[in-house]
Amino acid sequence: MKSLRNSLHTKPYTAQKLRDNIFIFDRLLFYLNKSKKQLTKTITNDNILIVKLNLIFGLFYSFKRRIPMTINFGCHGxxxxxxxxxxxxxLDHILDTVKKAGFKGVDVQYALLGKYNxxxxxxxxxxxxxxxxxxxLTLPFSWESNVESEEEKKRADYYIDYxxxxxxxxxxxxxxxxxxxxxxxxxxxxxxSCVNxxxxxxxxxxxxxxxxxxSPANSYFRIKSDYDVLFEELDTRYVGYTPDVGHIMAGGMDPLEIIKEHLSIIKHVHFKDCSSSFEWKKMGYGDIDFPAIVETLVNYGYDGWIIFEEETDEAKVAADQCVFDISKYVEKNLQPIVRGEIVR
Known part of the structure; x- marks a missing residue:
């Protein structure tokens, strides 16, 4: 353990070393968390053992946080x-607006690539x-069988190469x-099966x-019981999880709790606001605690993107202004947490 601690202090980090460390810790945390849940169900009367499990879990989290991480903010098409x-x-117009609003990047659906496709x-x-x-790059599929169609496989492989x-x-x-x-x-x-x-x-x-x-009514992964199947079937050796906090809320779940429970497999994050009555809202006007979610991701050592989007009626007619409004919210409420200026 001492040598592992020392290795995490060694600099400079190479990109490959960072990826290796992150992969190792994510897998350890995933299996440790899974084991912890199973064990605590059977040892509820052994408080000392539960405390020891929590200490071990906390130790791995502390090592993960020693690896330099960065959270970047971007926009979705x-x-x-x-x-x-x-x-x-x-896409050129979207990129111009994203740049002017102060965001660092974009997550776009394949259909918006246009001339760049x-x-x-x-x-x-x-x-x-x-x-x-x-x-x-967001790439949707129907996947109507347990194996990809030839067209689906060809399209997936094209964008993997892309x-x-x-x-x-x-x-x-x-x-x-x-x-x-x-x-x-x-x-x-x-x-x-196809996702895997x-x-x-x-x-x-x-x-x-x-x-x-x-979270639309006919979605296949919408409510808690659907998510239970998802996390049971997903092969996390090869596939991560993208929590969309708006869809989680619209599915009747607590976004913060879902994220806390699955931190070790989160590779990408989508933010949009939603009310407890399941209505899309402007950023900061719904019932999702975005600062608490960002703080959780920062404390875990999440290294990746938080992508913002909006599905309000206003976005349908004034998308650019919505993005500028989101930017103001981010700068005031979320950037200080990422920069370590606010400890909640």
Missing amino acids: TTWVLDYDEKVDG DSPEQLKEKLDSMGLKLAA LKHFPNALLNLPARVGPNRDNLLKRQKDII AVGKRAYENGVVASFHPH
Whole structure:
């Protein structure tokens, strides 16, 4: 343990060493947390043992926090175009607004790539010239069987190769909303089987993949029981989890608790506001405790992007202004937490 502690103080960190350390700790924390939950169910009368488990868990968290981490803030293309599959050649305008608002990067659905769809090099050049990053590419699928169709596999592989041009950009994978929730468990297992297959190929090509659940009425991963299946089936050796706090709230769950429970597999984060009555709200006007979530991520040592989006009626007609308003909220309420200026 002492040598491990010393190794975490050794500098400079190489990118590969950071990735190795983060991977090791994430896997240890994931299995330790899983074991802790199972054990505490059977040893509820042994307070000393529970305290020891908590101390061990805390020790691993403290080691994780010694690895230098960075949280970056970016925007999602859905604030401008909500439909993942609606093709609009407006990415230049989105990038210009994101830059002016002070964000560092974008997560865009594949349909917004427009003229850049066939030229990742051109998009990379554009982003570099603006000082922006591609945080993630959102790629939706239907996955109507437990194996990908030939077309689905071809499309997934194309965008896995596409992302190789963007160091550390992530492949964000949502399942399309279905016509209903019939044969729910089978549909859920089929979807995650395909997600795991895509994630494994991405992993083998040096790309991180992460699954993004939704909350519309016919979504396959919407409420707590759906999430239980998701986390049971997801192969976290190859696929991470993208919590969307608005969708978590709209599914009747507590976003902070879901994030705390699954910190070790979170690879990407989406923020949008929602009320306790499940209405989309402007950032800061709903019932989600964003500062508490950011503090939790900072304390854990989360190293990745928080991506902002808005689904209000205002966003449909004034998306740019919504992004500028979100930026003001972030600068006032969230950036000070990330910079260590506020300890709640």
